[in-house]
Amino acid sequence: MMEGIDMMGIDGKVAVVTGGDSDLGIACGVALARQGASVVLSGSDGAGLKQGEKIIKEAGERVAVFEGRLSDPGIAGRLMEFASSAFGTPGILVNVPGPVGESSIGDVDDEGLSAGFAGDLRRYFLCCREAVRAMIPSGGGSIVNVVSIGGLRGCPGSPVHSTAMGGIEALSRQLSVEYAGGGIRVNCVVPGIIKTSFYRELRARSEPEFEKKLLRHIPQGRIGSPGEVASAVLFLSGDEASYITGVTIPVDGGYTAV
Numbered sequence: 001m002m003e004g005i006d007m008m009g010i011d012g013k014v015a016v017v018t019g020g021d022s023d024l025g026i027a028c029g030v031a032l033a034r035q036g037a038s039v040v041l042s043g044s045d046g047a048g049l050k051q052g053e054k055i056i057k058e059a060g061e062r063v064a065v066f067e068g069r070l071s072d073p074g075i076a077g078r079l080m081e082f083a084s085s086a087f088g089t090p091g092i093l094v095n096v097p098g099p100v101g102e103s104s105i106g107d108v109d110d111e112g113l114s115a116g117f118a119g120d121l122r123r124y125f126l127c128c129r130e131a132v133r134a135m136i137p138s139g140g141g142s143i144v145n146v147v148s149i150g151g152l153r154g155c156p157g158s159p160v161h162s163t164a165m166g167g168i169e170a171l172s173r174q175l176s177v178e179y180a181g182g183g184i185r186v187n188c189v190v191p192g193i194i195k196t197s198f199y200r201e202l203r204a205r206s207e208p209e210f211e212k213k214l215l216r217h218i219p220q221g222r223i224g225s226p227g228e229v230a231s232a233v234l235f236l237s238g239d240e241a242s243y244i245t246g247v248t249i250p251v252d253g254g255y256t257a258v
Contacts, residue, residue: 007234007235007237007238007239008239008240009237009238009239009240009242010032010035010036010037010092010234010237010238011036012036012037013036013038013091013092013237014037014038014040014083014084014087014088014090014092015029015032015037015038015039015040015090015092015093015094015237016039016042016079016080016090016092016093016094016127016131017029017032017039017040017041017042017094017096018042018043018070018079018093018094018095018096018123018124019095019097019098019146020040020042020048020049020052020065020096021041021043021046021047021049021051021052022043022098022099022196022197022198023196023197023198023226024096024146024191024194024196024226024229024230025041025043025052025094026041026048026052026055026056027226027227027229027230028094028146028229028230028233029052029056029063030052030055030056030059030230031230031231031233032092032233032234032237033056033059033061033063034059034061035234035238037092038062038063038086038087039056039061039063039064040064040065040079040082040083040086040087040090041053041063041064041065041066042065042066042067042068042070042079043067044067044068044070049067050065053065064082064083064086064087066078066079066082066083070123070126070127071118071122071126076123076126076127076129076130079127079130080130080131084134089135089138090131090134090135090141091135091138091141091142092141092142092143092237093128093131093141093142093143093144094143094144094233094237095123095124095127095128095143095144095145095168097147097161097165098119098120099198103157103159103160104157104159108159116161116164117160117163119164120161120164120165120168121163121164121167121168124145124171125171128143128145128171128175128186132175132184135182136179136182136184140182140183140185141184141185142184142186142187142236142238142241143172143175143184143185143186144186144187144189144233144236144237145168145169145171145172145186145187145188145189146188146189146190146229146233147165147168147169147172147188147189147190147248148162148165148190149165149190149191149192149250149252149255149256150162150165150166151164151165151168151169151188151190152165152190152248152250153256168188169188169248172186172187172188172246172248173246176245177246180245180246185242185244185245186245187236187241187244187245187247187248188247188248188249189229189236189248189249189251190248190249190250190251190252190256191224191229191252192218192224192250192252192253192255192256193214193218193224193252193253193255194224194225194226194229195223195224195225195226196226199223211223217255217258218253218254218255219253219254219255219257220253221253222253224251224252228251229251232249232251
């Protein structure tokens with residue numbers, strides 16, 4: 001996770017991490033905090049947020065938590081206000097997706113469609129909007145949207161989630177072009193198969209050959225870790241990536257290259 005490596009442009013920044021109640025969100029928060037950022041973890045799972053806060057505090061870093069449903073009206077704006085009050089104007093926003101429910105398109109009712117889009121697409125959109133509003137007066141910043149692999153290739157059983165992820169990637173490209181002149185960079189990181197708690201639960205529900213089947217499609221022949229995703233997020237957040245905007249970087253062991 002880039003421990004011992006100094007990343008330019010992170011120290012002293014305020015970083016907001018949504019989905020901060022998940023393994024990936026916590027890993028991103030830890031990586032940013034270890035490079036000197038003040039981190040605000042946001043999510044709707046209070047227990048997950050407390051776990052992330054504890055992990056970062058144990059490393060002696062500055063962290064605060066904000067619990068709320070960011071897809072609800074006004075909550076994303078309150079998150080940015082909270083971050084500004086706690087540490088200062090956010091210069092980094094990292095959006096991390098929630099868990100994926102399994103269904104076919106024929107089983108998705110109107111309520112499920114609305115809830116699915118609100119869970120990630122609406123949340124990302126609102127958080128990006130509020131971050132841009134905060135970053136423009138302060139000279140810019142970096143937005144990194146973590147996009148599930150369903151946004152790049154077909155994933156059976158996740159029609160709503162995959163559609164939302166594709167929309168987020170399109171939103172990221174659009175924002176990268178529109179706000180490049182204002183010093184705001186917007187990029188995407190796409191995790192492949194990562195050993196998160198969601199992955200472990202999925203494997204537990206599947207047959208014993210589940211992981212072997214997955215590994216056949218990954219050129220590196222192994223499952224990734226949350227820290228490896230966080231390393232890519234950390235790079236895109238800092239000054240080493242100052243001339244990088246509008247890109248999508250898979251962190252997948254070669255999975256999408258096959």
